[in-house]
Amino acid sequence: MTAPLLEFNDRGIYCSQADVYLDPWKPVKNALITHGHADHSRWGHERYITHSSNVPIIKHRLRVTNVIGKEWNETFVINNVKFSFHPAGHIIGSSQIRVEHKGEVWVFTGDYKTEDDGISVPYEVVKCHTFITECTFGLPVFKWLPQAQVMEDVNNWWAENQAEGKTSVLFGYSLGKAQRLLKFLDPNMGKIYTHGAIENMTQVLRPQVDFPATTLITRETKKEELLGNIVLAPPSAHGSTWIRKMAPYVTGSASGWMAFRGARRRRAVDKGFVLSDHCDWQGLLESISATGAERVIATHGYSDLFSKYLRELGYDARTAKTQYEGESGEMDGKGEKEMESEEAVLNELNINVEEKL
Missing domain, CATH: 3.40.50.10890 (Rossmann fold)
Structure with a gap:
C-alpha cells in the first residue's frame, strides 16, 4: 500500500518523499513553517523554510539565522515534490503550504481566517484533493462580526x-x-x-x-x-x-x-x-467547499464534532492529533489554556450538540 503524501507522526506532518516536515513540534532537518506562533514555529530545526514576510518574525522569536524565505506562489521542488506558500490571512506572514506529487495535491492551512484584516495578505483559496484544516472555532455557535x-x-x-x-x-x-x-x-x-x-x-x-x-x-x-x-x-x-x-x-x-x-x-x-484571527464556523465550511477537496483532515480545535458534521455533508473527513493549540498556542508567557471545552461552550449557550450539528 502506498504511503499518503503527508502523514502524521510523533514529530509533525511528514512528507516522506521529500523528507521534510510541515510545522514540526520536535527538531527535524528540514522544516516548512506556516507562521510565527509558538505552537507552529519551534526552536531546534536544522533548516527553516517559510514565506519571506515570516522570516524576520522567526529570526526575532527563535533567535535563529538558518531561515530561507520564499515568495507567494513560488514553486520549489524537493526530490520531485512541488511545494509553495499561499496566503492564510491568519497573521502577518502566515501561509498555507501546497504540496504536489504525481498529480496529487494536498494543502495544509496551519491557522487561517478569511476576513481581510488590513495588515495580513488576505486568504487565498487553493484547490486540492486533501485539505488539512484547523477548526479552532469549529462549532456553529461561532459567528464573527465584521x-x-x-x-x-x-x-x-x-x-x-x-x-x-x-x-x-x-x-x-x-x-x-x-x-x-x-x-x-x-x-x-x-x-x-x-x-x-x-x-x-x-x-x-x-x-x-x-x-x-x-x-x-x-x-x-x-x-x-x-x-x-x-x-x-x-x-x-x-x-x-x-x-x-x-x-x-x-x-x-x-x-x-x-x-x-x-x-x-x-x-x-x-x-x-470578539475578535479572532481564526475562521468562524461559516468561514471554515466555505473555505473547505471552495478548495474542491474530497478529503478533509481536521486538526486542532473542535475536531471530532467538526469532522462528524463534514462526514454528514459527504466529505471523507477524519481527525489527526497534533500539538497545535489554536488561540491558546498564541499565548505570551504563562497563561491558562484558552480553548473552552465543548461541554462548557454548549452548556453556556444551552445547545444540544446533535440538534445543532
Missing part, C-alpha cells in the same frame, strides 16, 4: 474610559492580535502605550505595515501619563505587578473566546471584544 464594527466598539470603549479619567488596558497576543488592534486604534484620541513584548514585535513588523505611533512603558513611566490613554498588553500581563501600578484602569480582551460570558469571567476582564 472587524470594522468590533474596532468601532474598541475605540468607543476607550473614549468612555477616557471620559472617566481611567487608563484602558487592552489584552491581545504580542504577535498578530496586538498589531491588528494597533492598526485600527484611533491615534487622535490619545497616546497608545505598549508592553515590551508587544513593542518589540511591532518594531519587527513596522517595515511591512504602517502602524500608528506607540510609546513603550518603562520603569520611568508614571501612571499619571497613562490616564485617559490606552495600553496594549499581552494576556500574561493580566494580574501582574506591572499592571497593578496603572490604577485606576479598565481591562479589555480581544479574542474569539470573548463570545462567552464564562470565558470573560474566568479571565477576569471588564470588557470582552
Whole structure:
C-alpha cells in the first residue's frame, strides 16, 4: 500500500518523499513553517523554510539565522515534490503550504481566517484533493462580526474610559492580535502605550505595515501619563505587578473566546471584544467547499464534532492529533489554556450538540 503524501507522526506532518516536515513540534532537518506562533514555529530545526514576510518574525522569536524565505506562489521542488506558500490571512506572514506529487495535491492551512484584516495578505483559496484544516472555532455557535464594527466598539470603549479619567488596558497576543488592534486604534484620541513584548514585535513588523505611533512603558513611566490613554498588553500581563501600578484602569480582551460570558469571567476582564484571527464556523465550511477537496483532515480545535458534521455533508473527513493549540498556542508567557471545552461552550449557550450539528 502506498504511503499518503503527508502523514502524521510523533514529530509533525511528514512528507516522506521529500523528507521534510510541515510545522514540526520536535527538531527535524528540514522544516516548512506556516507562521510565527509558538505552537507552529519551534526552536531546534536544522533548516527553516517559510514565506519571506515570516522570516524576520522567526529570526526575532527563535533567535535563529538558518531561515530561507520564499515568495507567494513560488514553486520549489524537493526530490520531485512541488511545494509553495499561499496566503492564510491568519497573521502577518502566515501561509498555507501546497504540496504536489504525481498529480496529487494536498494543502495544509496551519491557522487561517478569511476576513481581510488590513495588515495580513488576505486568504487565498487553493484547490486540492486533501485539505488539512484547523477548526479552532469549529462549532456553529461561532459567528464573527465584521472587524470594522468590533474596532468601532474598541475605540468607543476607550473614549468612555477616557471620559472617566481611567487608563484602558487592552489584552491581545504580542504577535498578530496586538498589531491588528494597533492598526485600527484611533491615534487622535490619545497616546497608545505598549508592553515590551508587544513593542518589540511591532518594531519587527513596522517595515511591512504602517502602524500608528506607540510609546513603550518603562520603569520611568508614571501612571499619571497613562490616564485617559490606552495600553496594549499581552494576556500574561493580566494580574501582574506591572499592571497593578496603572490604577485606576479598565481591562479589555480581544479574542474569539470573548463570545462567552464564562470565558470573560474566568479571565477576569471588564470588557470582552470578539475578535479572532481564526475562521468562524461559516468561514471554515466555505473555505473547505471552495478548495474542491474530497478529503478533509481536521486538526486542532473542535475536531471530532467538526469532522462528524463534514462526514454528514459527504466529505471523507477524519481527525489527526497534533500539538497545535489554536488561540491558546498564541499565548505570551504563562497563561491558562484558552480553548473552552465543548461541554462548557454548549452548556453556556444551552445547545444540544446533535440538534445543532
